[in-house]
Amino acid sequence: MTTDNKAIVQHALTTLLETRSIDALAPLLSDDFIHHRDTAASTKTEWLAAVDAALTPLAGMEIEVHHLLSDGDHVVMHSRRRLPDGGPAITVADIWRIADGLIAEGWEVIEPTALAAANRAWWEADERSPAQRP
Template sequence: MTTDHKSIVGRALAELIETGSVDALEPLLSDDFVHHRPDSTSSTKTEWLAAVHAALTPLADMRVEIHHLLAEGDHVVMHSRRELPEPGPTIAVVDIWRIDDGLIAEAWEIIEPVAHAAANLSWWKPDER
């Protein structure tokens, strides 16, 4: 089952990256798809597809390098590095996808500019005053 789930996510991403269109992605999402952001906001399938569509033109030359694609139960986790077109930054992204009945039902993402990573390595240390 987890191999099938990984292939669903892989197919969705390949379709999006290869075609540059959300039309190929839309049928792989459940009708009640929800996309969650770290700031606790979420969007519906229609809202998320519109946001992805709006980002496609400025990000058409983005390079995506997948470092890890892991599956456990109904979840697939992808860790990737994405180089945005100039003058954009390189970002590290963790996407978590939940699969239900062969479709992507939920997605979560965390994005961090690689240039900021070092500053975030010591967030747990108390302030030195």
């Protein structure tokens, strides 16, 4: 089952990149598909419209998939993407839930790759005494 779920996600990404058409992507999403990002959620129609609007400005974007992992009905894709025309590299983690052979739900986290080190600062040990910490 997990191999099939990975194949579904791979097929959806390949279809979108090869056809550059949401008409080819739409049948791969369930009718009640929902996409989560930060503080908002999008329905299938809203998300496809956003993808369609991004197709032209993102033409030429390079995508390098580093990991494609599956666990049960979830598939996680970790990729690095270079935006076109010398734009910055971004690191993306997509999580997809598969139901009945279709992508039913998605989550996305995007981080500009150049900011990764600065965004890890919270992880580093705070060497101040507890009284000096905010």
